[in-house]
Amino acid sequence: MIDEKGDLTMAIGVVWYPPIDQQAYDAMREKVLAASLANGQQFHAAGEADGRWCIIEVWETRDGLERFIREDLAPAFGIVEPGQGDVPRPELIFDVHAR
Template sequence: MAYAIAHYFPGGTKEQYEASIAAVHPAGGKSLPKGQIFHAAGPSAGGWSIVAVHESKKSWEQFRDDILMPQMKTGIKGGFTSPPQETTFEAHNLQK
């Protein structure tokens, strides 16, 4: 079942997003990581929001544990400086 993740970075900016996505997505942020089937990001009230959908919860956990968190822990130059507020859910309906 598809698994959705919504991240909100209070005070986050487009520049922080672009630095972060370049560090954690293939081809410098120009393509999706293995298992991710959707990605959208943009400004939201008081910060920056990202929504991603993975093929499964396992796919999300693998990306999070193997790529995202190690990069965030070591710091991404120019990237987000604090963890996001996170909401996750199994997608009941996913239309492509």
């Protein structure tokens, strides 16, 4: 991917283990789907893994991910999971070598 300055940018992979269940996930997803795509999310998969909810994503840029977390995920988390603490953050972020 080429950014607005003409520089090559690398997609990033993200792994989350948010402290939510499927019901909260579904409610959150409904609120943030359009924003995630507008901010450069290219792939999303979610499901339960060893008793925890796991989300795996690919984003065009880290800036797009950070903007999404700050502007869209944080407000939605506050509505769906009020009083549950800090907004979830990815547990793992890595450069995507191949897609």
